[in-house]
Amino acid sequence: MIMKIAVLPGDGIGPEIIAQARRVLDVLKSDGLKIELEEAPIGGAGYDAYGQPYPEVTQKLAREADAVLLGAVGGPQYDNLDRPLRPERGLLAIRKDLNLFANLRPAILYPELANASTLKPEVVSGLDIMIVRELTGDIYFGQPRGIRVNDKGEREGFNTMLYSESEIRRIAHVAFGIAQKRQKKLCSVDKANVLETTEFWKEIFIDVAKEYPDVELSHMYVDNAAMQLVRNPKQFDVMVTGNIFGDILSDEASMLTGSIGMLPSASLDANNKGLYEPSHGSAPDIAGKNLANPLATILSTAMMLRYTFGQEEAAVRIENAVKTVLKQGYRTGDIFEEGCEKVSCSGMGDAVVAAL
Amino acid sequence: MIMKIAVLPGDGIGPEIIAQARRVLDVLKSDGLKIELEEAPIGGAGYDAYGQPYPEVTQKLAREADAVLLGAVGGPQYDNLDRPLRPERGLLAIRKDLNLFANLRPAILYPELANASTLKPEVVSGLDIMIVRELTGDIYFGQPRGIRVNDKGEREGFNTMLYSESEIRRIAHVAFGIAQKRQKKLCSVDKANVLETTEFWKEIFIDVAKEYPDVELSHMYVDNAAMQLVRNPKQFDVMVTGNIFGDILSDEASMLTGSIGMLPSASLDANNKGLYEPSHGSAPDIAGKNLANPLATILSTAMMLRYTFGQEEAAVRIENAVKTVLKQGYRTGDIFEEGCEKVSCSGMGDAVVAAL
Ligand SMILES: CC(C)[C@H](C(=O)O)[C@@H](O)C(=O)O
Ligand SMILES: CC(C)[C@H](C(=O)O)[C@@H](O)C(=O)O
Numbered sequence: 001m002i003m004k005i006a007v008l009p010g011d012g013i014g015p016e017i018i019a020q021a022r023r024v025l026d027v028l029k030s031d032g033l034k035i036e037l038e039e040a041p042i043g044g045a046g047y048d049a050y051g052q053p054y055p056e057v058t059q060k061l062a063r064e065a066d067a068v069l070l071g072a073v074g075g076p077q078y079d080n081l082d083r084p085l086r087p088e089r090g091l092l093a094i095r096k097d098l099n100l101f102a103n104l105r106p107a108i109l110y111p112e113l114a115n116a117s118t119l120k121p122e123v124v125s126g127l128d129i130m131i132v133r134e135l136t137g138d139i140y141f142g143q144p145r146g147i148r149v150n151d152k153g154e155r156e157g158f159n160t161m162l163y164s165e166s167e168i169r170r171i172a173h174v175a176f177g178i179a180q181k182r183q184k185k186l187c188s189v190d191k192a193n194v195l196e197t198t199e200f201w202k203e204i205f206i207d208v209a210k211e212y213p214d215v216e217l218s219h220m221y222v223d224n225a226a227m228q229l230v231r232n233p234k235q236f237d238v239m240v241t242g243n244i245f246g247d248i249l250s251d252e253a254s255m256l257t258g259s260i261g262m263l264p265s266a267s268l269d270a271n272n273k274g275l276y277e278p279s280h281g282s283a284p285d286i287a288g289k290n291l292a293n294p295l296a297t298i299l300s301t302a303m304m305l306r307y308t309f310g311q312e313e314a315a316v317r318i319e320n321a322v323k324t325v326l327k328q329g330y331r332t333g334d335i336f337e338e339g340c341e342k343v344s345c346s347g348m349g350d351a352v353v354a355a356l
Numbered sequence: 357m358i359m360k361i362a363v364l365p366g367d368g369i370g371p372e373i374i375a376q377a378r379r380v381l382d383v384l385k386s387d388g389l390k391i392e393l394e395e396a397p398i399g400g401a402g403y404d405a406y407g408q409p410y411p412e413v414t415q416k417l418a419r420e421a422d423a424v425l426l427g428a429v430g431g432p433q434y435d436n437l438d439r440p441l442r443p444e445r446g447l448l449a450i451r452k453d454l455n456l457f458a459n460l461r462p463a464i465l466y467p468e469l470a471n472a473s474t475l476k477p478e479v480v481s482g483l484d485i486m487i488v489r490e491l492t493g494d495i496y497f498g499q500p501r502g503i504r505v506n507d508k509g510e511r512e513g514f515n516t517m518l519y520s521e522s523e524i525r526r527i528a529h530v531a532f533g534i535a536q537k538r539q540k541k542l543c544s545v546d547k548a549n550v551l552e553t554t555e556f557w558k559e560i561f562i563d564v565a566k567e568y569p570d571v572e573l574s575h576m577y578v579d580n581a582a583m584q585l586v587r588n589p590k591q592f593d594v595m596v597t598g599n600i601f602g603d604i605l606s607d608e609a610s611m612l613t614g615s616i617g618m619l620p621s622a623s624l625d626a627n628n629k630g631l632y633e634p635s636h637g638s639a640p641d642i643a644g645k646n647l648a649n650p651l652a653t654i655l656s657t658a659m660m661l662r663y664t665f666g667q668e669e670a671a672v673r674i675e676n677a678v679k680t681v682l683k684q685g686y687r688t689g690d691i692f693e694e695g696c697e698k699v700s701c702s703g704m705g706d707a708v709v710a711a712l
Contacts, residue, residue, distance in 0.1 A: 200513030
């Protein structure tokens with residue numbers, strides 16, 4: 001099998017972190033994996049090259065590939081573009097275009113980086129949460145939407161939160177499947193006391209749960225979930241929720257670790273085709289300075305090998321190499337602490353390649 | 357001036373914490389403040405007495421009063437009631453009925469309780485954030501909403517996020533006004549990169565800002581705000597946002613203190629009529645056991661005196677009494693730590709009354 005990977009470096013630190021991830025893939029390639037990589041622009045880079053954040057060349061490449069590896073999108077130079085041309089539109093468009101409805105965002109605390117957290121060690125040590133966020137529905141894409149003049153002649157902004165039964169069922173199956181492979185605890189987050197959309201969500205989850213008797217399903221209101229992540233995050237194994245609540249809670253959860261530069265993500269379709277990207281953003285302030293942390297992107301390639309290509313062994317090999325470099329004391333600026341060795345983005349790439 | 361206060365104890369620990377707040381008001385009364393208190397049921401208690409979570413007697417009382425003091429609503433015995441009869445419907449109904457669009461939720465860390473936080477002391481010491489949450493608009497009340505069968509014959513749940521210009525303007529003025537009296541920093545939280553409703557929100561805030569040149573307005577995406585509250589909460593002075601984001605972020609912020617039993621809240625209309633309640637819930641597990649922390653409710657009466665009645669002196673007197681009992685080492689179970697004196701709900705009331 002040839003693994004066709006579309007590589008979309010994007011903006012800001014995107015190109016530098018992607019370059020290090022490519023070096024990792026090159027090692028696996030030279031060790032026998034059949035990997036084919038091709039690059040195209042997305043986000044601001046897409047706009048610069050073709051006037052569109054998700055240009056046709058990129059669409060074509062992404063559709064034909066088995067998996068997509070993405071750096072990051074966005075930058076201040078694009079802030080004043082019209083809404084449909086902005087970098088993040090490229091991200092939303094590729095998610096929808098490829099039907100990547102299941103976003104997996106692990107929040108893992110690496111023991112070596114425990115100090116980076118703003119939370120007390122006893123609260124976060126050993127933290128390992130998987131957040132499953134629905135990614136192609138909800139108020140992100142719901143119609144109607146816009147800014148209009150209402151009956152009273154007043155302007156108003158409006159959006160539609162919306163989930164159909166099939167959309168909820170398919171994300172539920174993904175979430176239950178993941179919980180089965182972990183601690184078998186699934187917490188579905190909703191606001192069923194106020195929003196009918198999520199009342200319906202909860203109903204469908206309770207129904208799907210019948211097919212997974214080995215998984216313990218619980219329900220939590222989103223406001224309480226935001227509290228519980230701070231109060232006692234280790235109570236969670238897998239958390240599943242809709243697009244907008246997932247956007248908020250997955251960022252909150254990742255920040256509990258204090259080292260968001262370490263956190264990968266996967267966005268999957270129904271056939272495990274996926275887009276893989278670091279959870280952090282494009283960090284325009286340090287772009288081009290060889291300072292960025294490439295580990296989240298490198299760990300994203302591990303997720304890719306696991307989820308899209310079923311190459312568990314190669315995935316674990318990458319993850320172990322990352323653990324090794326942390327043990328060896330290599331740190332980029334974002335996770336640096338006294339007594340460790342500060343390395344550049346490419347220096348971290350060197351260390352990972354060596355550890356492989 | 358006679359201050360007419362509607363007292364709605366509600367469910368769970370509501371009655372016991374309200375009883376202690378009443379004792380505090382009794383002290384002020386005997387010292388000369390003209391206070392008139394009358395009680396009525398709300399939430400589950402409303403349902404038990406009149407078959408409605410916001411019964412007519414309660415509506416009448418609340419409308420005629422200058423301010424409302426509320427305990428808490430909700431309990432497991434009401435979980436299977438039809439949606440319109442559930443306790444939290446009473447809360448949503450009274451907010452809308454009285455037009456209480458401005459919800460003020462301070463997140464303050466009391467130095468004596470610094471250990472209660474799950475965050476490191478240096479991250480939260482001195483924390484003092486005011487969250488201003490719009491409370492009568494947004495997806496909470498937007499129409500259309502429900503669960504329907506769509507064109508494809510499939511069921512779907514849907515809700516409408518909606519903000520009109522006047523709704524945004526009036527909450528903006530409240531938020532800017534509060535920031536003016538504090539550190540003059542206002543952070544408006546939106547998801548303007550995805551949701552037109554909040555793009556419009558941002559536009560109006562930028563416009564209103566012209567009237568408050570002394571306040572520094574910033575904007576932050578809601579996902580980033582959820583992260584920044586964990587990473588560095590002390591960067592915030594006043595945070596303002598819509599109903600649903602405010603629901604999530606205010607709970608997250610209050611949990612940063614680790615002592616949500618200490619946090620009051622106010623919900624105001626355009627004329628400073630207000631509903632005051634503790635930020636915590638009805639805690640059915642400890643209800644009726646004289647274990648609850650009455651301080652958030654007592655501090656809610658202080659907010660009432662300040663915001664509705666303009667009695668700054670009386671408000672500060674209550675707040676100082678609370679600080680005194682903390683210094684004296686009195687603690688209810690929720691904030692107890694070794695070396696302090698554990699007291700009951702009424703025991704804490706005794707201490708506050710003595711300190712007054
Ligand atoms: C950039 C933005 C549109 C995006 C989102 O809200 O989904 C981002 O926050 C994310 O979580 O990937
Ligand atoms: C009980 C519920 C309807 C309510 C809300 O969502 O507003 C509560 O969470 C709150 O914040 O006061």
